[in-house]
Amino acid sequence: MALLHIAEPGMSAEPHKHRLAAGIDLGTTNSLVATVRNGIAVCLPDEQGRTMVPSVVRYRTDGSIEVGQSAVRAHATDPKNTILSVKRLMGRGLRDVAHVEAMPYDFMDSDGMVRLRTVQGVKSPVEVSAEILRVLAARAEASLGGELTGVVITVPAYFDDAQRQATKDAATLAGLNVLRLLNEPTAAAVAYGLDNAAEGVYAVFDLGGGTFDLSILKLSRGIFEVLATNGDSALGGDDFDHRIFCWVLDRANIAPHSREDGRRLLMKAREAKELLTVCEEVPIKASLQSGEEVNLVLTRDEFAHITEHLVRKTLAPMRKVLRDAGLAPEDVKGVVMVGGATRMPHVQRAVAEFFDQEPLNNLDPDKVVALGAAIQANVLVGNRKDEDDWLLLDVIPLSLGLETMGGLVEKVIPRNATLPIARAQEFTTYKDGQTAMAFHVVQGERELVSDCRSLARFELRGIPPMVAGAARIRVTFQVDADGLLSVAAREMSSGVEASVLVKPSYGLSEHEIAEMLRQGMDHAGDDMTARALAEQRVEAGRVLEAIEQALAKDGELLDARERMQIDQSMAALRATLDGADHHAIRQAIDTLSRATDEFASRRMDKSIRGALAGRNINEIEV
Amino acid sequence: MGITLSDSAAKHVAGFIAKRGKGIGIRLGVRTSGCSGMAYKLEFVDEPEEGDLVFESHGLKVVVDPKSLPYIEGTELDFVREGLNEGFRFRNPNVKNECGCGESFNV
Numbered sequence: 001m002a003l004l005h006i007a008e009p010g011m012s013a014e015p016h017k018h019r020l021a022a023g024i025d026l027g028t029t030n031s032l033v034a035t036v037r038n039g040i041a042v043c044l045p046d047e048q049g050r051t052m053v054p055s056v057v058r059y060r061t062d063g064s065i066e067v068g069q070s071a072v073r074a075h076a077t078d079p080k081n082t083i084l085s086v087k088r089l090m091g092r093g094l095r096d097v098a099h100v101e102a103m104p105y106d107f108m109d110s111d112g113m114v115r116l117r118t119v120q121g122v123k124s125p126v127e128v129s130a131e132i133l134r135v136l137a138a139r140a141e142a143s144l145g146g147e148l149t150g151v152v153i154t155v156p157a158y159f160d161d162a163q164r165q166a167t168k169d170a171a172t173l174a175g176l177n178v179l180r181l182l183n184e185p186t187a188a189a190v191a192y193g194l195d196n197a198a199e200g201v202y203a204v205f206d207l208g209g210g211t212f213d214l215s216i217l218k219l220s221r222g223i224f225e226v227l228a229t230n231g232d233s234a235l236g237g238d239d240f241d242h243r244i245f246c247w248v249l250d251r252a253n254i255a256p257h258s259r260e261d262g263r264r265l266l267m268k269a270r271e272a273k274e275l276l277t278v279c280e281e282v283p284i285k286a287s288l289q290s291g292e293e294v295n296l297v298l299t300r301d302e303f304a305h306i307t308e309h310l311v312r313k314t315l316a317p318m319r320k321v322l323r324d325a326g327l328a329p330e331d332v333k334g335v336v337m338v339g340g341a342t343r344m345p346h347v348q349r350a351v352a353e354f355f356d357q358e359p360l361n362n363l364d365p366d367k368v369v370a371l372g373a374a375i376q377a378n379v380l381v382g383n384r385k386d387e388d389d390w391l392l393l394d395v396i397p398l399s400l401g402l403e404t405m406g407g408l409v410e411k412v413i414p415r416n417a418t419l420p421i422a423r424a425q426e427f428t429t430y431k432d433g434q435t436a437m438a439f440h441v442v443q444g445e446r447e448l449v450s451d452c453r454s455l456a457r458f459e460l461r462g463i464p465p466m467v468a469g470a471a472r473i474r475v476t477f478q479v480d481a482d483g484l485l486s487v488a489a490r491e492m493s494s495g496v497e498a499s500v501l502v503k504p505s506y507g508l509s510e511h512e513i514a515e516m517l518r519q520g521m522d523h524a525g526d527d528m529t530a531r532a533l534a535e536q537r538v539e540a541g542r543v544l545e546a547i548e549q550a551l552a553k554d555g556e557l558l559d560a561r562e563r564m565q566i567d568q569s570m571a572a573l574r575a576t577l578d579g580a581d582h583h584a585i586r587q588a589i590d591t592l593s594r595a596t597d598e599f600a601s602r603r604m605d606k607s608i609r610g611a612l613a614g615r616n617i618n619e620i621e622v
Numbered sequence: 623m624g625i626t627l628s629d630s631a632a633k634h635v636a637g638f639i640a641k642r643g644k645g646i647g648i649r650l651g652v653r654t655s656g657c658s659g660m661a662y663k664l665e666f667v668d669e670p671e672e673g674d675l676v677f678e679s680h681g682l683k684v685v686v687d688p689k690s691l692p693y694i695e696g697t698e699l700d701f702v703r704e705g706l707n708e709g710f711r712f713r714n715p716n717v718k719n720e721c722g723c724g725e726s727f728n729v
Contacts, residue, residue: 012661047706
């Protein structure tokens with residue numbers, strides 16, 4: 001007989017219509033599955049009460065497949081057929097994978113994703129991930145007593161289109177209905193209920209077994225945007241274990257050691273690390289095969305001391321991610337801790353000091369991502385009402401924007417925005433009497449149009465002639481759930497319209513997307529300078545044109561000396577335009593505008609006199 | 623008579639309400655649907671509705687609407703574990719037969 005769970009008021013499901021949903025944290029080192037039961041998100045354990053499944057798949061010669069703990073044990077004896085950290089290979093070609101040489105697998109390069117030769121034939125990372133998902137789904141179905149309606153799977157915020165698609169394909173292969181891929185930091189924030197909290201900026205500090213990811217999220221109207229991500233793909237809890245291991249070798253004066261002794265000591269190191277979270281000091285005792293005895297005591301202070309450089313490694317990404325997001329530590333409203341390694345007191349302390357606030361850590365950091373995914377899955381299958389903004393799917397892999405004066409990109413829809421989405425932005429005319437405007441739709445992270453990909457061009461004609469800056473042209477970008485982009489421009493006073501339909505990812509291969517993203521990050525500094533320079537040039541052009549027009553019209557208001565001074569300043573500004581120094585252009589603009597202050601106020605007086613001349617005082621409305 | 627909770631059910635209900643952070647108790651009820659005529663309802667209660675009957679068991683409030691009561695009078699709510707699955711079960715003396723899955727029943 002089916003067992004019942006307590007539903008939210010008025011939300012009892014019809015018999016046989018229970019919609020079972022699960023959230024899956026498909027991690028590099030470990031994976032978890034969670035669900036919402038009795039109104040609470042819980043991770044589902046196996047028969048032994050373990051919630052974590054090591055993300056390890058072993059293909060055996062007899063045709064069977066092992067996943068999890070038992071596969072981990074086989075890693076030492078059967079490395080070629082025991083696949084670890086397959087997540088690093090998802091959606092990647094052989095060239096894109098870092099440290100291929102360090103992996104024991106028999107790689108096969110192919111056009112798309114890298115493949116692995118195993119005793120059971122050639123396997124793609126998608127197939128390997130599907131095996132992990134199958135095990136998690138089977139556990140969920142056994143625990144929930146029914147078939148899953150749908151799942152939410154989490155992916156790192158920096159995953160591109162190809163990696164996301166590969167994750168989705170793995171789920172399909174495992175027979176799962178993916179309700180949504182959710183960014184891991186977003187899932188963690190959801191688990192803490194931040195989506196119900198006030199709007200603001202949050203940081204997610206994720207120190208896992210072997211990777212460190214840092215994300216800055218902005219919450220507005222119940223939707224999380226990923227503002228920036230950073231991290232270190234080769235920093236994690238395992239490095240802390242290794243430091244203790246080295247410390248033990250050094251203190252006990254032992255080396256070299258056998259493989260078995262090494263494994264044993266590393267395990268002791270790990271235990272010591274975990275115990276130090278709750279104890280001030282721990283004994284490390286071991287009898288080695290070599291006959292040597294280890295008998296040491298490690299204190300919390302000593303541990304903090306020997307791993308200080310590892311903690312310091314997290315600081316640079318923290319500073320950088322904030323700089324990328326254009327924020328200071330005090331702008332961050334809350335810090336969410338994810339990953340078992342964040343339990344270490346000195347890591348907590350470093351984060352607290354950096355952001356000057358206590359991080360959120362009352363949920364289990366190993367489970368928090370899966371719990372958030374479960375909460376989202378529960379909403380998406382319709383087990384909770386009062387949600388409307390929630391049914392958002394997918395994200396934009398690269399920002400979409402428009403070319404503006406000076407070859408700059410104005411981003412309208414940022415990268416990682418959830419789909420479907422519509423964003424509008426107002427633009428204006430650059431010249432007096434301008435009646436048409438050309439729009440150039442581009443995609444990419446760089447600041448200059450020439451570095452981004454051109455998607456479409458269209459024109460808006462019939463703008464009523466107005467002075468520069470008076471026209472209000474509203475440009476709307478809309479991307480539907482299938483990733484189709486339409487761009488419409490509308491002049492607000494006359495209502496004239498023009499639009500174009502484009503498919504944003506058309507023609508962009510995975511590789512190109514990855515390359516463009518990488519360049520965007522690498523060139524962030526250059527781009528800022530290029531942007532500043534282009535902006536100042538545009539501004540200088542605008543100022544010069546306005547003054548020329550004014551001189552042509554009201555030049556007689558100036559005496560020869562004043563006129564000469566203005567001409568000189570204008571010449572000085574023009575001279576700076578050929579250079580590449582945006583500060584010099586800015587200074588020249590400032591000098592010119594000071595030189596024309598007096599002229600401007602005389603013109604003002606003149607036009608007021610002109611407006612008032614010949615009119616009776618009573619005719620002038622106040 | 624009335625409606626009661628087993629020790630195990632009471633412990634879990636209290637825990638779930640505490641974790642949920644709000645709610646004064648749970649509602650037990652029935653409605654007509656399912657393959658055998660009726661189905662159980664098990665929900666959190668934020669505030670009782672007019673006419674609701676409120677029982678106390680292990681210090682917890684158990685709310686039942688008057689129309690449901692005749693069908694579940696004497697029921698003990700239990701919490702059981704079956705393999706990896708765990709959840710609540712109605713031990714209802716009024717039931718004549720259940721559908722195979724136990725999600726609906728008739729009296």
